[in-house]
Amino acid sequence: MKTIVQKNRIFLLFLVLLSVFLNGQEIVTAERYLASVSEVYSHIRDYEASIAIVSGSTNMNGNVSYLSPSFLRIDFSRPVDQVIVFNGELLTIYLPEFRAVMNQTINQSRRSSASGASIASAQGLTLLQRNYVPAFVTGPEPVPLDPNSREMVVKLRLTRRVVSEGFREIILSISSDTKLIRRIEGRTIADSNVRFDFSNIRTNVGIPEMRFIYDSPASANLFNNFLFRDTD
Numbered sequence: 001m002k003t004i005v006q007k008n009r010i011f012l013l014f015l016v017l018l019s020v021f022l023n024g025q026e027i028v029t030a031e032r033y034l035a036s037v038s039e040v041y042s043h044i045r046d047y048e049a050s051i052a053i054v055s056g057s058t059n060m061n062g063n064v065s066y067l068s069p070s071f072l073r074i075d076f077s078r079p080v081d082q083v084i085v086f087n088g089e090l091l092t093i094y095l096p097e098f099r100a101v102m103n104q105t106i107n108q109s110r111r112s113s114a115s116g117a118s119i120a121s122a123q124g125l126t127l128l129q130r131n132y133v134p135a136f137v138t139g140p141e142p143v144p145l146d147p148n149s150r151e152m153v154v155k156l157r158l159t160r161r162v163v164s165e166g167f168r169e170i171i172l173s174i175s176s177d178t179k180l181i182r183r184i185e186g187r188t189i190a191d192s193n194v195r196f197d198f199s200n201i202r203t204n205v206g207i208p209e210m211r212f213i214y215d216s217p218a219s220a221n222l223f224n225n226f227l228f229r230d231t232d
Helices: 002-023 030-042 122-131
Strands: 046-055 058-067 072-079 080-085 089-094 098-107 132-136 154-160 167-175 179-190 193-203 220-225
Touching: 030 122, 030 132, 030 154, 030 167, 122 132
Parallel strands: 098 220
Antiparallel strands: 046 058, 046 193, 058 072, 072 080, 080 089, 089 098, 132 154, 154 167, 167 179, 179 193
């Protein structure tokens, strides 16, 4: 009888100690982790990075520049000389293959919370927290970015709350060291996949607004409001 009582006491003591230990640990949820990543980006005024985009069978490479709150520019090396610039109000795309410059005015109601490379910003992450439900892909522990990679990341799966979002699902691969977004993988409403890889990320380098002014080639054909009329 004494042996049973002693075992029960030991078991109860173990439970008490386990409870104290667990109460002293902060449980990392996917929501908290995403919030901590957003906090990191809230201190980033600008960044430069190499970017690789894969969409279906199309592969693109270039350099991306971002300036808070919504300036974005991608200068492509593949396709050579292709440019995408957004200054918060005007989207400009230069397609050298067709010598065409396409401009689109974007008002506040047209902006998407999940629009590719713009996700990697404080504003994009804030909107993701509002419009998507996060969950760890495998858990809060870092995993290799790719099967044979030494780079360790935390992977979050985000599922949309509302059908108006452009992506059904987004997977963020976040550097375990810096909490900067290393990769964005999205599945669109048409069930196509697109991937953005960011590397050589340099933050708060002092990018001027002038970088987001694009002078189109004089010989290029201009196409305004190619997506929709701003008055629609």
